[in-house]
Amino acid sequence: MMTLYTANTPNGQKITIAMEELELMHELRLLDLNAGEQHQPDYVAMSPNHKIPLLVDDGQAIFESGAILVHLADQAGRLLPKEGAARSAVLQWLFLQMASVGPMLGQLWWFRHAAGAGPRNEQALERYGREVRRLYGVFELRLAASACLAGSDYSIADIATYPWLASHHELGLDMAEFPAVAAWLARIAARPATVRGMARAKGE
Structure with missing residues:
Protein backbone atom coordinates (compact mmCIF):
# COMPACT_ATOMS: atom_id res chain seq x y z
CA MET A 1 0.00 0.00 0.00
CA LEU A 80 3.70 7.85 -19.91
CA PRO A 81 5.13 5.89 -22.86
CA LYS A 82 7.89 3.48 -21.95
CA GLU A 83 10.50 4.80 -24.37
CA GLY A 84 11.36 6.82 -27.43
CA ALA A 85 10.13 10.12 -28.79
CA ALA A 86 6.67 9.73 -27.27
CA ARG A 87 8.12 9.44 -23.76
CA SER A 88 10.43 12.38 -24.42
CA ALA A 89 7.50 14.55 -25.52
CA VAL A 90 5.60 13.87 -22.29
CA LEU A 91 8.66 14.61 -20.17
CA GLN A 92 9.36 17.87 -22.01
CA TRP A 93 5.88 19.23 -21.29
CA LEU A 94 6.00 17.86 -17.74
CA PHE A 95 9.31 19.63 -17.08
CA LEU A 96 7.94 22.87 -18.56
CA GLN A 97 5.25 22.77 -15.91
CA MET A 98 7.77 22.06 -13.17
CA ALA A 99 10.35 24.63 -14.24
CA SER A 100 8.17 27.51 -15.44
CA VAL A 101 4.43 27.19 -14.94
CA GLY A 102 4.46 26.41 -11.23
CA PRO A 103 7.09 28.99 -10.24
CA MET A 104 5.72 31.84 -12.37
CA LEU A 105 2.02 31.30 -11.62
CA GLY A 106 2.89 30.77 -7.98
CA GLN A 107 4.73 34.10 -7.80
CA LEU A 108 1.90 35.98 -9.49
CA TRP A 109 -0.60 34.41 -7.10
CA TRP A 110 1.57 35.41 -4.13
CA PHE A 111 1.88 39.04 -5.13
CA ARG A 112 -1.86 39.24 -5.88
CA HIS A 113 -3.14 37.50 -2.76
CA ALA A 114 -0.58 36.76 -0.06
CA ALA A 115 2.10 39.43 -0.01
CA GLY A 116 0.72 41.04 3.14
CA ALA A 117 -0.47 44.50 4.05
CA GLY A 118 0.85 47.62 2.42
CA PRO A 119 0.95 48.93 -1.13
CA ARG A 120 0.83 46.46 -4.01
CA ASN A 121 4.15 45.67 -5.64
CA GLU A 122 3.25 46.85 -9.10
CA GLN A 123 6.66 46.01 -10.53
CA ALA A 124 6.36 42.38 -9.40
CA LEU A 125 2.77 42.16 -10.63
CA GLU A 126 3.80 43.47 -14.04
CA ARG A 127 6.80 41.15 -14.30
CA TYR A 128 5.02 37.97 -13.28
CA GLY A 129 1.78 38.92 -15.02
CA ARG A 130 3.62 39.39 -18.30
CA GLU A 131 5.42 36.05 -17.97
CA VAL A 132 2.24 34.19 -17.01
CA ARG A 133 0.41 35.58 -20.04
CA ARG A 134 3.36 34.53 -22.20
CA LEU A 135 3.19 30.99 -20.80
CA TYR A 136 -0.55 30.75 -21.40
CA GLY A 137 0.23 31.82 -24.96
CA VAL A 138 2.69 28.94 -25.31
CA PHE A 139 0.02 26.49 -24.23
CA GLU A 140 -2.58 28.19 -26.43
CA LEU A 141 -0.47 27.59 -29.53
CA ARG A 142 0.19 23.99 -28.54
CA LEU A 143 -3.41 23.12 -27.70
CA ALA A 144 -4.76 24.81 -30.81
CA ALA A 145 -2.80 22.18 -32.75
CA SER A 146 -2.93 19.19 -30.39
CA ALA A 147 -5.65 17.57 -28.30
CA CYS A 148 -3.23 17.03 -25.41
CA LEU A 149 0.09 18.55 -24.47
CA ALA A 150 2.30 15.70 -25.65
CA GLY A 151 0.18 14.79 -28.67
CA SER A 152 -3.11 12.97 -29.08
CA ASP A 153 -2.87 10.94 -25.85
CA TYR A 154 -3.67 12.19 -22.37
CA SER A 155 -0.62 11.98 -20.12
CA ILE A 156 0.93 12.99 -16.82
CA ALA A 157 1.98 16.23 -18.54
CA ASP A 158 -1.69 17.19 -18.84
CA ILE A 159 -2.39 16.15 -15.25
CA ALA A 160 0.57 18.14 -13.93
CA THR A 161 -0.35 21.28 -15.82
CA TYR A 162 -4.12 21.24 -15.35
CA PRO A 163 -4.40 22.43 -11.73
CA TRP A 164 -2.03 25.32 -12.38
CA LEU A 165 -3.67 26.63 -15.56
CA ALA A 166 -7.09 26.12 -13.96
CA SER A 167 -6.15 28.81 -11.41
CA HIS A 168 -6.57 31.54 -14.06
CA HIS A 169 -9.51 33.07 -12.19
CA GLU A 170 -7.20 33.78 -9.23
CA LEU A 171 -4.57 35.30 -11.52
CA GLY A 172 -6.78 37.86 -13.23
CA LEU A 173 -6.48 36.37 -16.71
CA ASP A 174 -9.05 36.86 -19.45
CA MET A 175 -9.51 33.37 -20.89
CA ALA A 176 -11.12 34.81 -24.01
CA GLU A 177 -7.51 35.30 -25.11
CA PHE A 178 -6.81 31.59 -24.72
CA PRO A 179 -9.77 29.63 -26.14
CA ALA A 180 -7.81 26.43 -26.82
CA VAL A 181 -6.53 26.38 -23.24
CA ALA A 182 -10.05 27.03 -21.95
CA ALA A 183 -11.44 24.12 -23.98
CA TRP A 184 -8.64 21.81 -22.79
CA LEU A 185 -9.29 22.80 -19.17
CA ALA A 186 -12.99 22.05 -19.59
CA ARG A 187 -12.27 18.60 -21.05
CA ILE A 188 -9.97 17.66 -18.20
CA ALA A 189 -12.30 19.10 -15.55
CA ALA A 190 -15.06 16.82 -16.87
CA ARG A 191 -13.02 13.63 -16.49
CA PRO A 192 -14.40 11.55 -13.59
CA ALA A 193 -10.89 10.98 -12.22
Missing part, protein backbone atom coordinates in the same frame (compact mmCIF):
# COMPACT_ATOMS: atom_id res chain seq x y z
CA MET A 2 1.30 3.43 -0.95
CA THR A 3 0.90 6.44 1.32
CA LEU A 4 0.40 9.89 -0.19
CA TYR A 5 1.02 12.99 1.90
CA THR A 6 -0.51 16.00 0.23
CA ALA A 7 -2.64 19.14 0.56
CA ASN A 8 -5.15 21.10 -1.48
CA THR A 9 -2.72 23.01 -3.69
CA PRO A 10 -2.02 22.63 -7.42
CA ASN A 11 1.04 20.48 -6.69
CA GLY A 12 -0.98 18.34 -4.35
CA GLN A 13 -4.01 18.12 -6.64
CA LYS A 14 -1.98 16.77 -9.55
CA ILE A 15 -1.08 13.67 -7.54
CA THR A 16 -4.58 12.98 -6.23
CA ILE A 17 -5.85 13.28 -9.82
CA ALA A 18 -3.15 10.89 -11.06
CA MET A 19 -3.95 8.39 -8.32
CA GLU A 20 -7.59 8.38 -9.37
CA GLU A 21 -6.77 8.24 -13.09
CA LEU A 22 -4.38 5.32 -12.60
CA GLU A 23 -6.67 3.58 -10.09
CA LEU A 24 -3.86 2.98 -7.62
CA MET A 25 -4.68 1.90 -4.10
CA HIS A 26 -3.19 4.19 -1.47
CA GLU A 27 -3.64 5.77 1.92
CA LEU A 28 -4.20 9.53 1.81
CA ARG A 29 -2.82 11.79 4.51
CA LEU A 30 -3.69 15.46 4.20
CA LEU A 31 -1.24 17.87 5.82
CA ASP A 32 -2.25 21.20 7.37
CA LEU A 33 0.30 23.51 5.76
CA ASN A 34 -0.89 26.54 7.74
CA ALA A 35 -0.15 24.63 10.93
CA GLY A 36 3.33 23.80 9.65
CA GLU A 37 2.91 20.03 9.55
CA GLN A 38 5.30 19.92 6.58
CA HIS A 39 8.07 21.09 8.92
CA GLN A 40 7.72 18.27 11.45
CA PRO A 41 11.00 16.32 11.82
CA ASP A 42 9.50 12.96 10.86
CA TYR A 43 8.12 14.46 7.65
CA VAL A 44 11.28 16.40 6.79
CA ALA A 45 13.28 13.20 7.14
CA MET A 46 11.31 11.92 4.14
CA SER A 47 10.77 15.21 2.27
CA PRO A 48 13.93 17.31 2.79
CA ASN A 49 12.51 20.38 1.00
CA HIS A 50 9.65 20.63 3.53
CA LYS A 51 7.07 20.46 0.72
CA ILE A 52 4.11 18.40 -0.40
CA PRO A 53 3.41 16.07 -2.08
CA LEU A 54 5.32 13.08 -0.78
CA LEU A 55 4.76 9.47 -1.78
CA VAL A 56 5.95 6.51 0.28
CA ASP A 57 5.87 3.32 -1.76
CA ASP A 58 7.09 0.10 -0.19
CA GLY A 59 9.31 2.03 2.19
CA GLN A 60 10.73 4.32 -0.51
CA ALA A 61 10.05 8.02 0.06
CA ILE A 62 9.67 10.02 -3.17
CA PHE A 63 9.43 13.79 -3.03
CA GLU A 64 8.80 16.32 -5.84
CA SER A 65 5.54 16.03 -7.76
CA GLY A 66 7.17 15.42 -11.15
CA ALA A 67 9.20 12.51 -9.83
CA ILE A 68 6.08 11.11 -8.17
CA LEU A 69 4.09 11.32 -11.42
CA VAL A 70 6.80 9.50 -13.38
CA HIS A 71 7.02 6.82 -10.68
CA LEU A 72 3.26 6.26 -10.65
CA ALA A 73 2.90 6.22 -14.43
CA ASP A 74 5.79 3.79 -14.86
CA GLN A 75 4.39 1.54 -12.17
CA ALA A 76 0.91 1.52 -13.68
CA GLY A 77 2.13 1.36 -17.28
CA ARG A 78 -0.15 4.22 -18.31
CA LEU A 79 -0.03 7.95 -19.05
CA THR A 194 -10.30 14.74 -12.15
CA VAL A 195 -13.53 15.30 -10.24
CA ARG A 196 -12.61 12.61 -7.72
CA GLY A 197 -9.00 13.75 -7.43
CA MET A 198 -9.88 17.37 -6.81
CA ALA A 199 -12.40 16.33 -4.17
CA ARG A 200 -9.91 14.07 -2.43
CA ALA A 201 -7.37 16.89 -2.22
CA LYS A 202 -10.01 18.83 -0.26
CA GLY A 203 -10.61 15.89 2.04
CA GLU A 204 -14.02 15.13 0.58
Whole structure:
Protein backbone atom coordinates (compact mmCIF):
# COMPACT_ATOMS: atom_id res chain seq x y z
CA MET A 1 0.00 0.00 0.00
CA MET A 2 1.30 3.43 -0.95
CA THR A 3 0.90 6.44 1.32
CA LEU A 4 0.40 9.89 -0.19
CA TYR A 5 1.02 12.99 1.90
CA THR A 6 -0.51 16.00 0.23
CA ALA A 7 -2.64 19.14 0.56
CA ASN A 8 -5.15 21.10 -1.48
CA THR A 9 -2.72 23.01 -3.69
CA PRO A 10 -2.02 22.63 -7.42
CA ASN A 11 1.04 20.48 -6.69
CA GLY A 12 -0.98 18.34 -4.35
CA GLN A 13 -4.01 18.12 -6.64
CA LYS A 14 -1.98 16.77 -9.55
CA ILE A 15 -1.08 13.67 -7.54
CA THR A 16 -4.58 12.98 -6.23
CA ILE A 17 -5.85 13.28 -9.82
CA ALA A 18 -3.15 10.89 -11.06
CA MET A 19 -3.95 8.39 -8.32
CA GLU A 20 -7.59 8.38 -9.37
CA GLU A 21 -6.77 8.24 -13.09
CA LEU A 22 -4.38 5.32 -12.60
CA GLU A 23 -6.67 3.58 -10.09
CA LEU A 24 -3.86 2.98 -7.62
CA MET A 25 -4.68 1.90 -4.10
CA HIS A 26 -3.19 4.19 -1.47
CA GLU A 27 -3.64 5.77 1.92
CA LEU A 28 -4.20 9.53 1.81
CA ARG A 29 -2.82 11.79 4.51
CA LEU A 30 -3.69 15.46 4.20
CA LEU A 31 -1.24 17.87 5.82
CA ASP A 32 -2.25 21.20 7.37
CA LEU A 33 0.30 23.51 5.76
CA ASN A 34 -0.89 26.54 7.74
CA ALA A 35 -0.15 24.63 10.93
CA GLY A 36 3.33 23.80 9.65
CA GLU A 37 2.91 20.03 9.55
CA GLN A 38 5.30 19.92 6.58
CA HIS A 39 8.07 21.09 8.92
CA GLN A 40 7.72 18.27 11.45
CA PRO A 41 11.00 16.32 11.82
CA ASP A 42 9.50 12.96 10.86
CA TYR A 43 8.12 14.46 7.65
CA VAL A 44 11.28 16.40 6.79
CA ALA A 45 13.28 13.20 7.14
CA MET A 46 11.31 11.92 4.14
CA SER A 47 10.77 15.21 2.27
CA PRO A 48 13.93 17.31 2.79
CA ASN A 49 12.51 20.38 1.00
CA HIS A 50 9.65 20.63 3.53
CA LYS A 51 7.07 20.46 0.72
CA ILE A 52 4.11 18.40 -0.40
CA PRO A 53 3.41 16.07 -2.08
CA LEU A 54 5.32 13.08 -0.78
CA LEU A 55 4.76 9.47 -1.78
CA VAL A 56 5.95 6.51 0.28
CA ASP A 57 5.87 3.32 -1.76
CA ASP A 58 7.09 0.10 -0.19
CA GLY A 59 9.31 2.03 2.19
CA GLN A 60 10.73 4.32 -0.51
CA ALA A 61 10.05 8.02 0.06
CA ILE A 62 9.67 10.02 -3.17
CA PHE A 63 9.43 13.79 -3.03
CA GLU A 64 8.80 16.32 -5.84
CA SER A 65 5.54 16.03 -7.76
CA GLY A 66 7.17 15.42 -11.15
CA ALA A 67 9.20 12.51 -9.83
CA ILE A 68 6.08 11.11 -8.17
CA LEU A 69 4.09 11.32 -11.42
CA VAL A 70 6.80 9.50 -13.38
CA HIS A 71 7.02 6.82 -10.68
CA LEU A 72 3.26 6.26 -10.65
CA ALA A 73 2.90 6.22 -14.43
CA ASP A 74 5.79 3.79 -14.86
CA GLN A 75 4.39 1.54 -12.17
CA ALA A 76 0.91 1.52 -13.68
CA GLY A 77 2.13 1.36 -17.28
CA ARG A 78 -0.15 4.22 -18.31
CA LEU A 79 -0.03 7.95 -19.05
CA LEU A 80 3.70 7.85 -19.91
CA PRO A 81 5.13 5.89 -22.86
CA LYS A 82 7.89 3.48 -21.95
CA GLU A 83 10.50 4.80 -24.37
CA GLY A 84 11.36 6.82 -27.43
CA ALA A 85 10.13 10.12 -28.79
CA ALA A 86 6.67 9.73 -27.27
CA ARG A 87 8.12 9.44 -23.76
CA SER A 88 10.43 12.38 -24.42
CA ALA A 89 7.50 14.55 -25.52
CA VAL A 90 5.60 13.87 -22.29
CA LEU A 91 8.66 14.61 -20.17
CA GLN A 92 9.36 17.87 -22.01
CA TRP A 93 5.88 19.23 -21.29
CA LEU A 94 6.00 17.86 -17.74
CA PHE A 95 9.31 19.63 -17.08
CA LEU A 96 7.94 22.87 -18.56
CA GLN A 97 5.25 22.77 -15.91
CA MET A 98 7.77 22.06 -13.17
CA ALA A 99 10.35 24.63 -14.24
CA SER A 100 8.17 27.51 -15.44
CA VAL A 101 4.43 27.19 -14.94
CA GLY A 102 4.46 26.41 -11.23
CA PRO A 103 7.09 28.99 -10.24
CA MET A 104 5.72 31.84 -12.37
CA LEU A 105 2.02 31.30 -11.62
CA GLY A 106 2.89 30.77 -7.98
CA GLN A 107 4.73 34.10 -7.80
CA LEU A 108 1.90 35.98 -9.49
CA TRP A 109 -0.60 34.41 -7.10
CA TRP A 110 1.57 35.41 -4.13
CA PHE A 111 1.88 39.04 -5.13
CA ARG A 112 -1.86 39.24 -5.88
CA HIS A 113 -3.14 37.50 -2.76
CA ALA A 114 -0.58 36.76 -0.06
CA ALA A 115 2.10 39.43 -0.01
CA GLY A 116 0.72 41.04 3.14
CA ALA A 117 -0.47 44.50 4.05
CA GLY A 118 0.85 47.62 2.42
CA PRO A 119 0.95 48.93 -1.13
CA ARG A 120 0.83 46.46 -4.01
CA ASN A 121 4.15 45.67 -5.64
CA GLU A 122 3.25 46.85 -9.10
CA GLN A 123 6.66 46.01 -10.53
CA ALA A 124 6.36 42.38 -9.40
CA LEU A 125 2.77 42.16 -10.63
CA GLU A 126 3.80 43.47 -14.04
CA ARG A 127 6.80 41.15 -14.30
CA TYR A 128 5.02 37.97 -13.28
CA GLY A 129 1.78 38.92 -15.02
CA ARG A 130 3.62 39.39 -18.30
CA GLU A 131 5.42 36.05 -17.97
CA VAL A 132 2.24 34.19 -17.01
CA ARG A 133 0.41 35.58 -20.04
CA ARG A 134 3.36 34.53 -22.20
CA LEU A 135 3.19 30.99 -20.80
CA TYR A 136 -0.55 30.75 -21.40
CA GLY A 137 0.23 31.82 -24.96
CA VAL A 138 2.69 28.94 -25.31
CA PHE A 139 0.02 26.49 -24.23
CA GLU A 140 -2.58 28.19 -26.43
CA LEU A 141 -0.47 27.59 -29.53
CA ARG A 142 0.19 23.99 -28.54
CA LEU A 143 -3.41 23.12 -27.70
CA ALA A 144 -4.76 24.81 -30.81
CA ALA A 145 -2.80 22.18 -32.75
CA SER A 146 -2.93 19.19 -30.39
CA ALA A 147 -5.65 17.57 -28.30
CA CYS A 148 -3.23 17.03 -25.41
CA LEU A 149 0.09 18.55 -24.47
CA ALA A 150 2.30 15.70 -25.65
CA GLY A 151 0.18 14.79 -28.67
CA SER A 152 -3.11 12.97 -29.08
CA ASP A 153 -2.87 10.94 -25.85
CA TYR A 154 -3.67 12.19 -22.37
CA SER A 155 -0.62 11.98 -20.12
CA ILE A 156 0.93 12.99 -16.82
CA ALA A 157 1.98 16.23 -18.54
CA ASP A 158 -1.69 17.19 -18.84
CA ILE A 159 -2.39 16.15 -15.25
CA ALA A 160 0.57 18.14 -13.93
CA THR A 161 -0.35 21.28 -15.82
CA TYR A 162 -4.12 21.24 -15.35
CA PRO A 163 -4.40 22.43 -11.73
CA TRP A 164 -2.03 25.32 -12.38
CA LEU A 165 -3.67 26.63 -15.56
CA ALA A 166 -7.09 26.12 -13.96
CA SER A 167 -6.15 28.81 -11.41
CA HIS A 168 -6.57 31.54 -14.06
CA HIS A 169 -9.51 33.07 -12.19
CA GLU A 170 -7.20 33.78 -9.23
CA LEU A 171 -4.57 35.30 -11.52
CA GLY A 172 -6.78 37.86 -13.23
CA LEU A 173 -6.48 36.37 -16.71
CA ASP A 174 -9.05 36.86 -19.45
CA MET A 175 -9.51 33.37 -20.89
CA ALA A 176 -11.12 34.81 -24.01
CA GLU A 177 -7.51 35.30 -25.11
CA PHE A 178 -6.81 31.59 -24.72
CA PRO A 179 -9.77 29.63 -26.14
CA ALA A 180 -7.81 26.43 -26.82
CA VAL A 181 -6.53 26.38 -23.24
CA ALA A 182 -10.05 27.03 -21.95
CA ALA A 183 -11.44 24.12 -23.98
CA TRP A 184 -8.64 21.81 -22.79
CA LEU A 185 -9.29 22.80 -19.17
CA ALA A 186 -12.99 22.05 -19.59
CA ARG A 187 -12.27 18.60 -21.05
CA ILE A 188 -9.97 17.66 -18.20
CA ALA A 189 -12.30 19.10 -15.55
CA ALA A 190 -15.06 16.82 -16.87
CA ARG A 191 -13.02 13.63 -16.49
CA PRO A 192 -14.40 11.55 -13.59
CA ALA A 193 -10.89 10.98 -12.22
CA THR A 194 -10.30 14.74 -12.15
CA VAL A 195 -13.53 15.30 -10.24
CA ARG A 196 -12.61 12.61 -7.72
CA GLY A 197 -9.00 13.75 -7.43
CA MET A 198 -9.88 17.37 -6.81
CA ALA A 199 -12.40 16.33 -4.17
CA ARG A 200 -9.91 14.07 -2.43
CA ALA A 201 -7.37 16.89 -2.22
CA LYS A 202 -10.01 18.83 -0.26
CA GLY A 203 -10.61 15.89 2.04
CA GLU A 204 -14.02 15.13 0.58
